[in-house]
Amino acid sequence: MLKPSFALLVSLCIALTVSFDVSAAYQRDQAVPVEKVVYGNVVSVRNITEKQLIEDRNTGWKTFGGALIGGVIGHQFGGGSGQDVATVLGALLGAGAAHRYGDSSYYQELHLVELMITQEGGEQVMIIQDLDPGMVFNTGDEVRVVYLQGSVRVDIAM
Numbered sequence: 137m138l139k140p141s142f143a144l145l146v147s148l149c150i151a152l153t154v155s156f157d158v159s160a161a162y163q164r165d166q167a168v169p170v171e172k173v174v175y176g177n178v179v180s181v182r183n184i185t186e187k188q189l190i191e192d193r194n195t196g197w198k199t200f201g202g203a204l205i206g207g208v209i210g211h212q213f214g215g216g217s218g219q220d221v222a223t224v225l226g227a228l229l230g231a232g233a234a235h236r237y238g239d240s241s242y243y244q245e246l247h248l249v250e251l252m253i254t255q256e257g258g259e260q261v262m263i264i265q266d267l268d269p270g271m272v273f274n275t276g277d278e279v280r281v282v283y284l285q286g287s288v289r290v291d292i293a294m
Contacts, residue, residue: 171283175293176255178277183267184248198234206230251290253279263290 210226211219247267254260261281271292273279278293 168284171285173283174255174257174281176253176261176279176281178251178273178275178279179254179260180250180252181273181275182250184250184264186246186248187243199231202234203227203231206233249273251279253281253290255281263288265290 204227206229207223207227209230210222210224213219213222213226248264249267250262250264251273252260252262263281265288273290273292279290280293282289282291
């Protein structure tokens with residue numbers, strides 16, 4: 137009778153600890169509302185590499201899942217008050233192991249390009265955006281600066 141509920145509990149804990157990265161950046165093949173487009177010339181180009189720490193946002197759920205599984209496993213041992221002690225000990229050990237070994241933080245290396253652009257009206261702007269290997273900028277290139285809702289993107293003018 138306990139085995140089906142244990143399998144269900146393990147499945148539930150695994151489902152809670154799995155994280156999905158749903159963030160999607162602006163892609164060049166997406167239709168997005170444009171506020172304005174300004175043309176200009178590239179004054180300088182600089183490639184930048186930056187390391188960013190990506191922290192695991194699901195650490196609490198993993199610790200909780202480890203405590204739950206450890207408690208269920210510990211509950212299988214002993215009898216009476218010994219069973220209660222084994223349950224608590226299993227929960228503590230499971231939570232500790234999940235917290236220590238369930239951390240999936242890592243460093244992500246970002247490749248960016250910094251562009252100094254003189255726009256048609258003489259105004260200079262500096263824009264930092266993701267490096268796109270298909271869009272290589274050189275000093276003197278004519279570009280278009282696309283102002284979107286909350287962001288800016290630079291493309292080579294056509």
